[in-house]
Each structure stands twice: as structure tokens, then as C-alpha cells.
Amino acid sequence: MSAPAFAAQGLAVQLGAAQVLHGIDLQIPAGRWTCIVGPNGAGKTTLLKAIARLLPHGGRVQFMGRDHALWRQRELARQLAWLGQNEAGAEDLLARDVVMLGRLPHQPWLGAASSGDHAAVQAAMRQTQCWDWRERALGSLSGGERQRVLLARALAVQAPVLLMDEPLASLDPPHQSDWLQIVRSHVAGGGTVVSVLHELTMALHADDMVIVAAGRVVHQGACADRATHRALAEVFEGRIAVHALAGQWVALPQLQRGSA
Numbered sequence: 001m002s003a004p005a006f007a008a009q010g011l012a013v014q015l016g017a018a019q020v021l022h023g024i025d026l027q028i029p030a031g032r033w034t035c036i037v038g039p040n041g042a043g044k045t046t047l048l049k050a051i052a053r054l055l056p057h058g059g060r061v062q063f064m065g066r067d068h069a070l071w072r073q074r075e076l077a078r079q080l081a082w083l084g085q086n087e088a089g090a091e092d093l094l095a096r097d098v099v100m101l102g103r104l105p106h107q108p109w110l111g112a113a114s115s116g117d118h119a120a121v122q123a124a125m126r127q128t129q130c131w132d133w134r135e136r137a138l139g140s141l142s143g144g145e146r147q148r149v150l151l152a153r154a155l156a157v158q159a160p161v162l163l164m165d166e167p168l169a170s171l172d173p174p175h176q177s178d179w180l181q182i183v184r185s186h187v188a189g190g191g192t193v194v195s196v197l198h199e200l201t202m203a204l205h206a207d208d209m210v211i212v213a214a215g216r217v218v219h220q221g222a223c224a225d226r227a228t229h230r231a232l233a234e235v236f237e238g239r240i241a242v243h244a245l246a247g248q249w250v251a252l253p254q255l256q257r258g259s260a
């Protein structure tokens, strides 16, 4: 079997006085889309940041078979593209310049952007349909427009591995559907995607699901497996159930008895 994209052993994270992740053992396969789900405050973002080497952690994490510590930052930045949740900053930058930031790992130190960098930026902005407002400041865009620029920045890296925390935030249904297609084509081309999603029906489109609760992985399995659907229902205390509808898996809320 080929090396997993990520392999964690005893992954532990403390933030302030809080122990947020408790010794997680986990392998995330390369060449697939894995979705991390779970209740609010479970530790999903922390887990994603820890495997991205964005947070100090205990235990061992390997990326592509190599210990985190052995990756040079620039090399890692070419392999791993990151889209964070509620990213702030760079409000005055033009959308095109924000997306160009994704090309930094490819540019020589203090060097100018190449024609290849410009082409990658344009391709990514066209892919997420934000090329038309390339001359607008990031801070002037709506929530969904801004999210598409930030997604374009992640795509412009042209990294084999995409890590995305709540990438669908503020996206309307057509752009959610476009995002699904982008993810699917990335994986079809041999890439790897790991995303945190709250919207469970969208998450069920992934290949695999990692369910996190109270800082631990409570289930990992294929999105098509009934065992995964049962684990989802359990972690959300029976408040949702997964059904097959029109050839897709759909997570529907279960109304409690006596509720209006």
C-alpha cells in the first residue's frame, strides 16, 4: 500500500490550559477526499491545523511518509495548500494579489512573479469564478466572493494536498456545487483533499469520514458505509439520520418528540 498522506501517532494538542486533542492515532489516505466532522468544539480545526504543522503538538505526525520536522517550510508550502476558517487580514490587497500569495512558495527570494505564476493565478480565479473582480480590494467583497478568492489562493499553489477548514462558508448552492467539482477533479487527478465541514450532506460526498468528538477520533470509515452513518447519528445524539435520496447520502435532522 502506498504511504498515507498523513499518519499521526499519539497526536496531542494543548491550547492555553485546555487539552484539546488527546493522543490521536490516525492515517489519512493519499489520493482521496477525507472529511473531518463532529460537534462544535470537538477539535476538528485543531486537528487540521496540527496535521498542517500550523500548531505545536505532542506525538508524531508524518506527511507523505516523512516526519513533520524533516520538511523544510518552503518545500512543505508547495505540497500543502491551506484554506482557513474566517481568515482575516490583507483587506487592502487586490483580489489578484491575494491569490498571488499562493504562488510565494514557487517564487525565488525577493524575485518577481513569473508568467507561470500569473497563469496559475488567472486559472485559479477563473476556476472559482472570481476573475471579474480581480482589481477589487479583498475588504470590499461579500462573504461568498471573498471565500472564492481565498479558495483561488489555495488552488493557485497547485499543491497535491489541499487542506480546507469550512470552505463552504458563505457559498451559495451553485458555488457549493462548483466547489464539489473542484474537489472531485483534484482527487481524480491524483490529489488529496482533507476538509472540515459542518454541512453533513456535503461532507457525505467525500470518500472517507473522520468523526471527532471531545478531542478524540471516534470513527473513521467510508462515507458510503452504514457504520459511518450510525457513528454520525450517535455523535450527534440521534439528532440527525442519514438517508439515501436520489442516489446520494443525505443527513436530515430528526425532530424531537414534542417539538413544534
Ligand SMILES: Nc1ncnc2c1ncn2[C@@H]1O[C@H](COP(=O)(O)OP(=O)(O)OP(=O)(O)O)[C@@H](O)[C@H]1O
Pocket: 015, 016, 017, 018, 020, 038, 039, 040, 041, 042, 043, 044, 045, 046, 047
Ligand atoms: N487558543 C485557545 N485556547 C484555549 N482553548 C482553545 C483555543 N482555541 C480553541 N480552543 C478550544 O479547543 C476546543 C476545540 O476547538 P476547535 O476550534 O478545534 O473545535 P472545532 O471542532 O473546530 O469547533 P467548531 O465546530 O465550533 O468550529 C474548543 O473547546 C475551543 O474552545
